[in-house]
Amino acid sequence: MTDTILKVANVSKRFGGLQALSDVGIEIKRGQVYGLIGPNGAGKTTFFNVLTGLYTPDSGSFELAGKPYTPTAVHEVAKAGIARTFQNIRLFAEMTALENVMVGRHVRTHSGLIGAVLRTPGFKREEAEITERARELLEYVGIAKFADFKSRTLSYGDQRRLEIARALATDPQLIALDEPAAGMNATEKVLLRELIDRIRKDNRTILLIEHDVKLVMGLCDRVTVLDYGKQLSSGTPAEVQSDPKVIEAYLGTGGA
Ligand SMILES: Nc1ncnc2c1ncn2[C@@H]1O[C@H](COP(=O)(O)OP(=O)(O)OP(=O)(O)O)[C@@H](O)[C@H]1O
Numbered sequence: 641m642t643d644t645i646l647k648v649a650n651v652s653k654r655f656g657g658l659q660a661l662s663d664v665g666i667e668i669k670r671g672q673v674y675g676l677i678g679p680n681g682a683g684k685t686t687f688f689n690v691l692t693g694l695y696t697p698d699s700g701s702f703e704l705a706g707k708p709y710t711p712t713a714v715h716e717v718a719k720a721g722i723a724r725t726f727q728n729i730r731l732f733a734e735m736t737a738l739e740n741v742m743v744g745r746h747v748r749t750h751s752g753l754i755g756a757v758l759r760t761p762g763f764k765r766e767e768a769e770i771t772e773r774a775r776e777l778l779e780y781v782g783i784a785k786f787a788d789f790k791s792r793t794l795s796y797g798d799q800r801r802l803e804i805a806r807a808l809a810t811d812p813q814l815i816a817l818d819e820p821a822a823g824m825n826a827t828e829k830v831l832l833r834e835l836i837d838r839i840r841k842d843n844r845t846i847l848l849i850e851h852d853v854k855l856v857m858g859l860c861d862r863v864t865v866l867d868y869g870k871q872l873s874s875g876t877p878a879e880v881q882s883d884p885k886v887i888e889a890y891l892g893t894g895g896a
């Protein structure tokens with residue numbers, strides 16, 4: 641088994657006259673927490689969108705766990721073993737926290753529509769398993785007490801953790817988190833850090849977009865810095881932090 645979980649090379653994406661990504665390439669080892677940072681508009685979310693099949697890149701090649709991988713439809717991406725959260729939270733607002741997680745789990749089920757309509761024993765068993773797993777995941781991210789609350793009634797920080805639970809429900813090898821700490825207070829950030837550490841210990845790899853430099857530097861094994869769609873620097877947090885190109889980019893935009 642290769643120890644590289646994700647290898648991306650030469651990814652480019654243009655929107656009209658704007659080159660949002662130019663020849664970006666990263667390699668993530670299994671079990672790493674890999675940071676993707678850069679000023680606003682650098683192309684970080686675009687990279688996630690390309691990786692998870694929301695945008696079609698103009699060029700680029702992808703390998704997941706040593707096999708060619710083509711990000712296409714969102715559920716195919718989940719089946720391949722990649723899950724993500726969104727910078728602008730995308731939960732089903734009127735569904736409960738538990739139901740939101742169950743939706744995530746459904747990509748891994750087998751009974752299908754016929755089973756659901758006929759309510760076959762296989763379907764019922766699977767539904768019970770899904771419910772149980774969803775409860776475990778709410779517990780895992782620390783929001784079990786809100787299982788039956790509509791997701792829109794949860795605090796911002798708890799909605800972000802619910803998104804993580806939903807992503808974990810697909811049982812991903814790689815989980816991509818787009819600014820999970822945004823809108824969280826200091827206490828919530830400490831809990832988030834513990835959660836990310838736990839996810840890593842449970843044999844998953846994490847790709848993290850984050851503006852909180854302290855969080856990134858404390859958590860990540862490696863970091864790539866994007867600026868205007870270009871890869872400015874890659875390395876350990878210490879290497880990247882002392883790279884003059886990075887310092888200039890951040891100071892040039894007023895810091896991030
Ligand atoms: N669907 C789109 N159509 C047109 N332009 C887009 C689209 N998506 C992103 N862009 C542009 O591409 C650039 C990169 O955007 P992106 O959202 O990837 O940045 P980001 O690094 O995630 O920034 P932030 O830190 O603010 O979230 C921006 O200039 C943005 O306006």
Ligand SMILES: [Mg+2]
Pocket residue numbers: 684685686727
């Ligand atoms: Mg973004």
